[in-house]
Amino acid sequence: MRTRSRRTVAATFVALAALTLSSCSSSGGRQEDEAPAGGAAGKADTPTMKIAMITHAAPGDTFWDIVRKGAEAAAAKDNVDLNYQGAPEAGDQVNLVQQAIDADVDGIAVTLAKAEAMAPVVKAATEAGIPVVAFNGGFEEWQEAGALGYFGQDERTAGEAAGQRLTTEGAKKALCVIHEQGHVGLEARCAGVAETFGGQTENLYVTGTDMPAVQQAITSKLQQDPAIDRVVTLGAPYALTAVKSVADAGSSAQIGTFDTNADLMAAIEGGDIQWAIDQQPYLQGYLAVDSLWLYNTNGNTIGGGQATQTGPAFVDASNVDRVAEFAAGGTR
Amino acid sequence: MSQAVQAAPAPPGSVDDRVRRRSLLASVLSRPEVGSLVGAVAVFALFFAVAPTFRQAASFATVLYAGSTIGIMALAVALLMIGGEFDLSAGVAVTTSALFASTFAYQLNLNLWVGVAAALVVSLGIGAFNGWLLMRTGLPSFLITLGTFFILQGVNLGVTKLLTGNVSSTSVSDMDGFEQARAVFASTVPIGGVSVKITVFWWLLFVAIGTWVLLRTKTGNWIFAAGGDKAAARAVGVPVRATKIGLFMTVGFMAWFVGMHQLFSFNAIQSGGGVGQEFIYIIAAVVGGCLLTGGYGSAVGSAIGALIFGMTSLGIVYAGWDANWFKAFLGVMLLLATIVNMIVKNQAAKR
Amino acid sequence: MSTPELDAGAGHSPNQEILRLEDVGKSYGNVHALRGVSLSVRQGEITCVLGDNGAGKSTLIKIIAGLHQHTEGRFTVNGEAVRFGSPREALDRGIATVYQDLALVPLMSIWRNFFLGSELTRGSGPLRRLDVERMKRVTEEELVKMGISVPDLDRHVGALSGGQRQCIAIARAIHFGAKALVLDEPTAALGVKQSGVVLKYIAKARDAGLGVVFITHNPHHAHLVGNHFVILNRGRVSLDAGRGDVSLDRLTNEMAGGAELEALSHELSRPGSTPEPAAAGRTTTEN
Numbered sequence: 001m002r003t004r005s006r007r008t009v010a011a012t013f014v015a016l017a018a019l020t021l022s023s024c025s026s027s028g029g030r031q032e033d034e035a036p037a038g039g040a041a042g043k044a045d046t047p048t049m050k051i052a053m054i055t056h057a058a059p060g061d062t063f064w065d066i067v068r069k070g071a072e073a074a075a076a077k078d079n080v081d082l083n084y085q086g087a088p089e090a091g092d093q094v095n096l097v098q099q100a101i102d103a104d105v106d107g108i109a110v111t112l113a114k115a116e117a118m119a120p121v122v123k124a125a126t127e128a129g130i131p132v133v134a135f136n137g138g139f140e141e142w143q144e145a146g147a148l149g150y151f152g153q154d155e156r157t158a159g160e161a162a163g164q165r166l167t168t169e170g171a172k173k174a175l176c177v178i179h180e181q182g183h184v185g186l187e188a189r190c191a192g193v194a195e196t197f198g199g200q201t202e203n204l205y206v207t208g209t210d211m212p213a214v215q216q217a218i219t220s221k222l223q224q225d226p227a228i229d230r231v232v233t234l235g236a237p238y239a240l241t242a243v244k245s246v247a248d249a250g251s252s253a254q255i256g257t258f259d260t261n262a263d264l265m266a267a268i269e270g271g272d273i274q275w276a277i278d279q280q281p282y283l284q285g286y287l288a289v290d291s292l293w294l295y296n297t298n299g300n301t302i303g304g305g306q307a308t309q310t311g312p313a314f315v316d317a318s319n320v321d322r323v324a325e326f327a328a329g330g331t332r
Numbered sequence: 333m334s335q336a337v338q339a340a341p342a343p344p345g346s347v348d349d350r351v352r353r354r355s356l357l358a359s360v361l362s363r364p365e366v367g368s369l370v371g372a373v374a375v376f377a378l379f380f381a382v383a384p385t386f387r388q389a390a391s392f393a394t395v396l397y398a399g400s401t402i403g404i405m406a407l408a409v410a411l412l413m414i415g416g417e418f419d420l421s422a423g424v425a426v427t428t429s430a431l432f433a434s435t436f437a438y439q440l441n442l443n444l445w446v447g448v449a450a451a452l453v454v455s456l457g458i459g460a461f462n463g464w465l466l467m468r469t470g471l472p473s474f475l476i477t478l479g480t481f482f483i484l485q486g487v488n489l490g491v492t493k494l495l496t497g498n499v500s501s502t503s504v505s506d507m508d509g510f511e512q513a514r515a516v517f518a519s520t521v522p523i524g525g526v527s528v529k530i531t532v533f534w535w536l537l538f539v540a541i542g543t544w545v546l547l548r549t550k551t552g553n554w555i556f557a558a559g560g561d562k563a564a565a566r567a568v569g570v571p572v573r574a575t576k577i578g579l580f581m582t583v584g585f586m587a588w589f590v591g592m593h594q595l596f597s598f599n600a601i602q603s604g605g606g607v608g609q610e611f612i613y614i615i616a617a618v619v620g621g622c623l624l625t626g627g628y629g630s631a632v633g634s635a636i637g638a639l640i641f642g643m644t645s646l647g648i649v650y651a652g653w654d655a656n657w658f659k660a661f662l663g664v665m666l667l668l669a670t671i672v673n674m675i676v677k678n679q680a681a682k683r
Numbered sequence: 684m685s686t687p688e689l690d691a692g693a694g695h696s697p698n699q700e701i702l703r704l705e706d707v708g709k710s711y712g713n714v715h716a717l718r719g720v721s722l723s724v725r726q727g728e729i730t731c732v733l734g735d736n737g738a739g740k741s742t743l744i745k746i747i748a749g750l751h752q753h754t755e756g757r758f759t760v761n762g763e764a765v766r767f768g769s770p771r772e773a774l775d776r777g778i779a780t781v782y783q784d785l786a787l788v789p790l791m792s793i794w795r796n797f798f799l800g801s802e803l804t805r806g807s808g809p810l811r812r813l814d815v816e817r818m819k820r821v822t823e824e825e826l827v828k829m830g831i832s833v834p835d836l837d838r839h840v841g842a843l844s845g846g847q848r849q850c851i852a853i854a855r856a857i858h859f860g861a862k863a864l865v866l867d868e869p870t871a872a873l874g875v876k877q878s879g880v881v882l883k884y885i886a887k888a889r890d891a892g893l894g895v896v897f898i899t900h901n902p903h904h905a906h907l908v909g910n911h912f913v914i915l916n917r918g919r920v921s922l923d924a925g926r927g928d929v930s931l932d933r934l935t936n937e938m939a940g941g942a943e944l945e946a947l948s949h950e951l952s953r954p955g956s957t958p959e960p961a962a963a964g965r966t967t968t969e970n
Contacts, residue, residue, distance in 0.1 A: 058604075062499050096486055181659065204649070205659075209607050211598050211644070212401040219394050220646040238501065244597065248394070248520075250525065263503050263600055264585040330498050432697035548812045550802045553791075557799050567748070567782060568800035568855075569771040627790040
């Protein structure tokens with residue numbers, strides 16, 4: 001009995017190994033000579049500068065990945081020693097900033113998604129003589145908190161841009177899919193859409209961590225209300241799932257989305273998705289680091305005291321070729 | 333002293349008049365899934381009445397799809413709960429399996445079927461590890477699988493990031509084997525003009541097999557015994573250890589199956605997915621009549637529990653109720669289903 | 684192994700030895716739970732093991748049942764030295780153990796419990812399935828044969844009385860061809876009448892040719908059915924006697940602590956009162 005089961009195991013392994021060796025994929029798969037992502041510009045000869053980047057990102061979010069890549073590209077160019085940290089809880093984020101102050105870094109780039117909680121520690125940093133820039137979150141509050149500049153997109157403005165686009169397209173009824181209930185930024189995007197869109201806007205909450213559930217919920221909404229002719233999602237993976245829902249429900253709704261990734265570019269090229277609003281996360285990370293370097297080496301402030309808007313920029317059939325190239329490298 | 337014994341050779345039922353042979357109705361009512369069936373009918377009737385779209389065949393196909401993606405895992409989780417254990421890693425294990433299959437095949441440029449097979453080995457391995465560690469340490473499965481949950485969550489993210497530089501796996505839709513694998517795991521079957529997802533049929537098949545195993549095989553007897561009274565089961569020679577490890581591996585198998593469904597329906601997998609799903613599976617199993625303490629429950633019940641969950645989550649959309657309240661509605665529905673379940677069970681016990 | 688063998692011992696000498704323990708001991712690290720215990724169990728006889736809490740009774744059972752292994756001495760079954768790795772091995776040797784509290788799985792039906800671990804099946808390969816009809820029929824036959832009546836075989840065991848549960852467990856052990864039956868305090872949690880019913884079944888098992896190890900701390904129950912008596916005290920044998928060599932009074936007295944108790948009763952006695960009956964009375968009500 002024992003020897004037989006052992007033989008079975010061995011046979012399974014041999015079979016698996018044989019399969020592995022003989023069954024290479026002729027298409028797709030990893031290409032051996034992929035170029036490393038990110039810019040490889042020259043390097044500044046200024047002394048090494050320590051900069052801390054502290055975000056409110058939860059681990060595992062594509063968007064923040066791109067922000068980080070931008071920051072790392074700027075750090076490499078500017079001879080900066082970048083320390084990237086993220087904490088979704090405001091309290092933890094405050095602690096991380098405090099730690100950066102204690103470590104006496106040369107600059108801090110911080111997201112002010114929870115501006116009220118962050119303002120005191122930002123003040124503490126500026127009082128300690130450490131320049132602080134805000135990015136991504138805090139469009140309304142960065143000046144009051146004492147930051148030198150702001151790089152990002154106002155979520156509400158981005159939503160309004162989307163709403164205007166829907167109106168121009170002549171849409172009648174839009175469905176705004178929120179993949180995380182109670183998320184301020186996402187709610188602001190949908191509120192912005194509703195604000196400027198001439199037609200009707202309805203919000204749908206889905207469980208972002210369960211993709212089949214997202215698909216089912218959008219399908220059921222489209223079945224319930226055939227009048228919906230636009231689906232607006234707030235993240236690239238959800239837009240791709242919405243494509244399947246539209247097909248399942250037999251709806252003719254068109255899809256627009258916030259944020260991008262490589263697969264989404266392909267979907268725009270293929271015509272499955274009409275447009276995406278790009279807030280250029282790479283640029284946010286890049287400018288945040290670069291502006292601190294400029295401030296420390298030459299006293300410049302990017303934006304000259306005004307917020308620097310990195311979005312909303314539309315990616316659609318007219319410009320997708322240009323952007324897709326970079327999205328494939330994971331930097332757009 | 334020996335009165336009862338003297339009277340005993342008479343036909344059963346005539347001796348102790350405090351317990352009578354139960355009526356057929358009472359026997360039916362004592363099945364674990366009956367309460368959830370009543371709950372399911374109530375939820376169905378409610379949405380049938382208030383949501384016109386809910387009455388369409390296409391909508392019902394969507395509800396069944398929702399039931400299937402939860403129900404396939406809920407089945408394995410229910411079997412495990414009958415066997416007296418929990419698996420908190422069940423949700424992320426789905427993501428792990430899908431990520432492993434796609435990453436393995438992609439990185440080594442292999443046919444996707446090799447990735448699918450390798451992911452099966454990994455998923456079964458995770459289940460076996462959970463079971464083995466549980467039996468080895470004697471710690472509560474709650475703690476052990478909570479550990480596995482965090483480990484898998486971290487590995488999903490860490491490895492994906494390391495290999496792809498992104499937090500989602502690379503799309504595999506242009507690789508060899510994709511079309512066949514999609515036909516098996518994620519295709520659509522038209523029935524009388526309605527498109528039904530293939531997972532619905534797999535789900536029904538798995539539930540049928542699960543019911544057969546539970547009620548009509550030795551293994552099923554051992555599952556009930558291992559969960560009902562581990563020590564008593566061991567004392568009469570039931571291989572409790574093997575049974576429990578097998579149950580964890582069943583969860584691994586189903587996680588693999590659902591993982592493959594997700595991979596071949598969405599082409600790319602978000603490495604942070606699956607978190608929180610483990611509780612949905614447990615809820616479906618409990619609504620379906622499984623006891624949290626083990627030793628009691630049914631496979632059909634888990635399916636009904638998953639269907640209630642699917643009907644509720646989509647019924648709210650079909651009914652056009654204010655989406656802000658979605659989670660609250662869901663909670664109320666689940667509580668009601670559980671309470672109805674309990675009342676029915678108590679009524680049955682009184683007969 | 685599933686055929687009923689109620690009169691398994693009919694063709695053999697009624698006094699053939701089944702189990703034998705010689706100087707068996709068990710230590711957990713530095714703690715000696717059991718030392719130098721010798722006893723023998725013969726076909727068609729009941730060996731009673733008595734002892735107070737902590738005397739080593741449960742360790743003894745676990746060694747015989749295969750849950751623990753002895754660390755000293757010799758344990759033979761039918762003359763062959765054994766050291767069980769699991770309860771299954773003990774069962775395969777014909778040793779069935781019925782525990783006081785974990786005899787049956789409460790949420791499973793009577794017939795499922797009866798065949799638990801030794802299920803009857805039909806068909807083969809993937810279609811191999813439980814033979815439910817046959818299992819129910821055999822269960823009913825066996826219970827009736829033992830004089831146990833239950834209302835409904837599909838009823839959960841948890842709904843039955845303690846006595847009924849013990850009886851079902853004993854009937855199960857007999858049905859599965861046990862040569863030796865180890866009963867762990869079968870009467871401890873029962874009322875007077877229920878205890879009587881269980882003792883009656885123990886006698887039936889003996890008459891069916893089984894060797895019975897009856898573990899109890901009630902000397903009255905032991906004396907009603909026992910052929911041999913072994914009293915354990917702090918992990919050692921303090922009395923080993925046949926039925927003819929020991930009276931109920933002596934048994935009660937030994938069980939209660941023997942000499943120690945006598946000394947205690949002298950200490951506590953007042954002039955004019957007789958200590959012995961008082962001591963005996965105290966022990967019997969102790970449980």
